[in-house]
Amino acid sequence: MAFGTSVDLTSNTGGIVTPNPFWLASAPPANSGAQIMRAFDAGWGGAVWKTLGTPIQNVSSRFGALHFKGTRAIGFNNIELITDRPLEVNFREIAEVKKRYPKHGVIVSLMVETRDEWRDMIKRAIDAGADGLELNFGCPHGMCERGMGSAVGQEPALNEKITSWAVEFSTVPVLVKLTPNVDEINPHGLAAKRGGAHGVSLINTIKSLIGIDIDRFVPEPRVSGLSTNGGYCGAAVKPIAMHMIGSLARDPDFGLPISGIGGVANWRDAVEFILLGCSSVQVCTEVMLRGYRVVGDMIEGLTEYMRSHGFSTIEEMRGKAVPQFSEWGELDLNYETVAKIDPGKCIGCHACVVACHDGAHQCIHPAPKEAGTRVPVVDESECVGCNLCQIVCPVPDCITMAAVDNGFKPATWNEFVSEGKPLRPKKGAH
Amino acid sequence: MVDSRTLPEDRSEAGFGDYKPALGPAQALAEANRCLYCADAPCVQKCPTGIDIPEFIRKISTGNLKGSARTILDANIFGMSCARVCPVEVLCVGGCVYNEMDAPPIAIGRLQRYATDAALAADWRYFEAGPDSGRSVGLIGGGPASLAAAHELRRRGHACTIYDAGKWLGGLNTTGVAPYKLRADDALAEVAYVLGIGGIAVESGVQVGRDVTWDALLARHDALFIGVGLGADRTLDIPGKELGGIDGAVAFIEKFKLGRVDLAGVQRAIVVGGGNTAVDAVRELVGLGVPEVTMLYRGDEAAMSGYEHEWKAAKIEGVRSLWHTQPTAYVGRDGRVAGLRCVKLGADKRPLPGEGFEVPAELVLLAIGQARLGELVAGLGGVQLEGGRLLVDADGATGNPRVFAGGDCANGGKEVVNAVAEGKRAALAIDRALTTGASK
Ligand SMILES: Cc1cc2nc3c(=O)[nH]c(=O)nc-3n(C[C@H](O)[C@H](O)[C@H](O)COP(=O)(O)O)c2cc1C
Ligand code: SF4
Ligand code: SF4
Numbered sequence: 027m028a029f030g031t032s033v034d035l036t037s038n039t040g041g042i043v044t045p046n047p048f049w050l051a052s053a054p055p056a057n058s059g060a061q062i063m064r065a066f067d068a069g070w071g072g073a074v075w076k077t078l079g080t081p082i083q084n085v086s087s088r089f090g091a092l093h094f095k096g097t098r099a100i101g102f103n104n105i106e107l108i109t110d111r112p113l114e115v116n117f118r119e120i121a122e123v124k125k126r127y128p129k130h131g132v133i134v135s136l137m138v139e140t141r142d143e144w145r146d147m148i149k150r151a152i153d154a155g156a157d158g159l160e161l162n163f164g165c166p167h168g169m170c171e172r173g174m175g176s177a178v179g180q181e182p183a184l185n186e187k188i189t190s191w192a193v194e195f196s197t198v199p200v201l202v203k204l205t206p207n208v209d210e211i212n213p214h215g216l217a218a219k220r221g222g223a224h225g226v227s228l229i230n231t232i233k234s235l236i237g238i239d240i241d242r243f244v245p246e247p248r249v250s251g252l253s254t255n256g257g258y259c260g261a262a263v264k265p266i267a268m269h270m271i272g273s274l275a276r277d278p279d280f281g282l283p284i285s286g287i288g289g290v291a292n293w294r295d296a297v298e299f300i301l302l303g304c305s306s307v308q309v310c311t312e313v314m315l316r317g318y319r320v321v322g323d324m325i326e327g328l329t330e331y332m333r334s335h336g337f338s339t340i341e342e343m344r345g346k347a348v349p350q351f352s353e354w355g356e357l358d359l360n361y362e363t364v365a366k367i368d369p370g371k372c373i374g375c376h377a378c379v380v381a382c383h384d385g386a387h388q389c390i391h392p393a394p395k396e397a398g399t400r401v402p403v404v405d406e407s408e409c410v411g412c413n414l415c416q417i418v419c420p421v422p423d424c425i426t427m428a429a430v431d432n433g434f435k436p437a438t439w440n441e442f443v444s445e446g447k448p449l450r451p452k453k454g455a456h
Numbered sequence: 457m458v459d460s461r462t463l464p465e466d467r468s469e470a471g472f473g474d475y476k477p478a479l480g481p482a483q484a485l486a487e488a489n490r491c492l493y494c495a496d497a498p499c500v501q502k503c504p505t506g507i508d509i510p511e512f513i514r515k516i517s518t519g520n521l522k523g524s525a526r527t528i529l530d531a532n533i534f535g536m537s538c539a540r541v542c543p544v545e546v547l548c549v550g551g552c553v554y555n556e557m558d559a560p561p562i563a564i565g566r567l568q569r570y571a572t573d574a575a576l577a578a579d580w581r582y583f584e585a586g587p588d589s590g591r592s593v594g595l596i597g598g599g600p601a602s603l604a605a606a607h608e609l610r611r612r613g614h615a616c617t618i619y620d621a622g623k624w625l626g627g628l629n630t631t632g633v634a635p636y637k638l639r640a641d642d643a644l645a646e647v648a649y650v651l652g653i654g655g656i657a658v659e660s661g662v663q664v665g666r667d668v669t670w671d672a673l674l675a676r677h678d679a680l681f682i683g684v685g686l687g688a689d690r691t692l693d694i695p696g697k698e699l700g701g702i703d704g705a706v707a708f709i710e711k712f713k714l715g716r717v718d719l720a721g722v723q724r725a726i727v728v729g730g731g732n733t734a735v736d737a738v739r740e741l742v743g744l745g746v747p748e749v750t751m752l753y754r755g756d757e758a759a760m761s762g763y764e765h766e767w768k769a770a771k772i773e774g775v776r777s778l779w780h781t782q783p784t785a786y787v788g789r790d791g792r793v794a795g796l797r798c799v800k801l802g803a804d805k806r807p808l809p810g811e812g813f814e815v816p817a818e819l820v821l822l823a824i825g826q827a828r829l830g831e832l833v834a835g836l837g838g839v840q841l842e843g844g845r846l847l848v849d850a851d852g853a854t855g856n857p858r859v860f861a862g863g864d865c866a867n868g869g870k871e872v873v874n875a876v877a878e879g880k881r882a883a884l885a886i887d888r889a890l891t892t893g894a895s896k
Binding site for chain 2: 294316319322
């Protein structure tokens with residue numbers, strides 16, 4: 027049987043249907059028609075056009091990156107604004123892309139101020155053939171100082187009002203792009219819902235300062251002698267994005283479709299986002315760093331994952347991890363694990379020993395000299411099962427966290443407080 | 457007939473270890489993560505089959521191993537053996553941009569082996585035969601060129617029959633590759649994997665001219681592909697050539713790969729030649745336990761055509777050399793060779809004056825080239841020879857519109873990867889010819 031034939035990747039995000047769930051996020055890779063057509067040829071299912079509004083003037087330099095131990099750009103930062111190209115050019119190209127790629131999704135991102143401007147821009151986007159709109163309430167730099175972008179995303183009442191305008195003017199689905207620069211995401215997602223949005227997309231970039239030039243004493247990216255705060259994105263922001271996506275996905279009052287963004291770099295990330303409730307995923311940084319070609323592996327990896335897990339549609343797998351994303355008070359306090367080292371795999375680096383001694387509970391020890399081995403010994407009576415050692419161990423599957431039967435029935439903190447269920451004795455607390 | 461289980465288990469080659477051992481998962485991941493994922497990558501440009509190397513490596517790093525092997529095999533169905541036998545130092549790895557920054561280049565061959573070994577072990581199948589075209593192609597010779605061509609033709613729905621003079625398919629992959637790179641049973645397992653696409657008939661033990669005529673083949677098939685490789689080892693026409701203990705290097709290698717060779721009593725062996733077969737042979741003799749192995753060549757290190765990295769390894773293994781030397785007679789004892797009489801050559805490659813000298817050896821292997829196709833293609837209208845090779849254009853087309861060729865018989869003797877590339881290219885040309893109407 028040929029590779030992956032029984033799987034349908036078609037994605038539907040609030041009525042925006044694309045051949046697969048992989049979209050370019052609104053950003054430089056979706057800046058122009060020629061780029062987006064090349065991306066569709068490479069396999070992308072949709073693209074959110076670089077945000078349109080009154081064209082701006084950008085600075086140079088405008089990007090910075092976090093390099094870590096030889097790996098370049100695990101995090102990325104920018105101080106770029108919305109489109110700097112004339113609106114007529116953008117709309118003409120949108121029409122051309124839609125004509126040539128009728129089955130692919132073209133979602134037009136917008137950011138303007140007044141009701142009239144929103145009406146005008148939405149009409150022009152839809153006339154050009156947009157399959158959907160994305161309201162950019164998320165840009166954390168430059169635009170918010172002008173009362174747009176995250177200034178809107180941080181103010182639920184404003185978010186709801188502008189969303190309702192857009193929904194009123196639009197004949198195509200409206201997604202609201204949320205900013206992560208808030209303490210809790212849910213009020214903002216709910217505001218978009220009250221405004222009538224058909225879905226949300228998140229996250230936009232996170233306020234950041236990526237580095238300092240230590241010889242010039244100027245933050246980066248340096249624009250002549252100064253810099254400013256930027257928006258953080260790339261692989262490093264994925265956990266923040268997933269937390270916010272998960273918070274909305276498990277909110278019983280929410281229930282809108284989600285287009286997930288933030289640190290998606292390969293098919294595994296996409297699988298995680300979909301399991302967390304996303305109908306589509308958007309990618310910016312990984313494409314900026316490596317090109318449209320990364321989508322080949324994303325499609326193939328997702329297809330193979332679905333096949334091996336028996337999912338034939340995105341909808342079947344979507345949200346499968348959401349019920350298991352719970353609250354601390356619901357976790358079983360009597361569930362106990364200890365670290366087990368596989369002596370056949372251990373290479374004797376003692377990374378676990380030092381981590382446990384200095385960063386955990388001092389219960390992994392070097393083997394006694396006469397034992398003639400560098401495989402450390404776990405004192406299971408003291409191991410609290412924190413799994414720090416497993417995290418630092420360089421050998422895959424060398425340290426496993428094994429469940430221990432301590433004779434206690436499951437009991438959560440909530441059950442302990444409300445019903446007085448018995449808890450196991452604490453470990454390592456002396 | 458490609459059942460590798462029928463190879464004897466006590467083959468002499470079975471004692472060899474891999475000189476580039478397989479990577480484990482942790483090593484493969486670490487190496488894959490080092491790849492820079494170049495665009496217009498120079499490694500790809502140096503691969504005769506154009507495997508998208510950065511892409512298959514990225515797929516290893518994302519855990520998409522099945523997709524990784526697909527990327528490789530889609531470009532080169534012999535990706536498993538090429539991963540082991542390709543001179544990567546002068547091909548893909550030689551092109552790696554890390555060389556430019558004096559950092560170790562990516563171990564592309566070993567990563568390719570990691571992915572393709574997994575695919576063959578799990579029998580992941582990616583390719584299906586195309587809808588039956590009603591056309592048929594006869595492929596003469598059962599080595600990588602013909603097999604790669606047949607696989608490609610099957611993807612396009614053409615029926616294929618391979619005619620091979622020997623018992624085993626796989627060509628030199630099976631009978632000639634140094635065992636520290638690829639063993640015969642693995643080569644045969646790969647042949648079985650390639651044939652797994654279905655619809656490739658195999659007729660073994662069939663020699664054109666003896667068992668079937670070109671006319672009969674042309675009558676039977678819409679097109680023919682010739683991938684017969686090179687002929688037998690050349691011999692030295694000097695006194696004593698009838699003595700025991702003298703063999704062609706290619707013939708000798710085949711013997712110990714498919715069966716056992718008895719080297720009891722061989723203390724010293726000489727390999728005559730300076731090409732890659734000679735370098736393989738000296739390393740193999742060392743591996744087979746011959747205490748003293750010498751390469752004897754009429755040129756010197758700078759002039760030899762064997763790969764530098766292979767010869768370097770041979771020297772490290774203790775192989776000796778005699779440069780600017782030419783044998784003039786075999787020395788015999790009790791009907792077996794006991795040494796070679798030689799002369800030194802001057803800069804003009806002529807013997808220097810003087811007596812000459814004698815080098816003792818109980819085994820002499822000749823790696824001075826292989827016979828070219830003489831009369832094989834006689835009677836095949838339009839097909840021309842040039843310097844013993846079949847004359848073909850860039851698509852593998854001969855002067856006969858229904859006959860194509862590739863691999864060693866057309867390129868004069870190159871790598872497996874060249875044979876695969878040429879077989880595939882010819883298959884595409886045959887497909888074009890068949891689908892645009894040229895037929896019998
Ligand atoms: C250089 C750059 C420009 C961006 N421009 C926009 C924009 O115009 N509109 C928008 O909604 N988001 C913009 N973003 C945010 C991205 O669309 C995306 O939400 C964010 O980068 C997180 O995804 P990632 O981790 O895949 O990069 C931009 C991001 C970058 C790096
Ligand atoms: S990436 Fe291109 S546009 Fe940007 S600084 Fe380099 S050369 Fe200039
Ligand atoms: S970190 Fe892992 S490999 Fe290193 S000593 Fe501990 S168990 Fe062994």
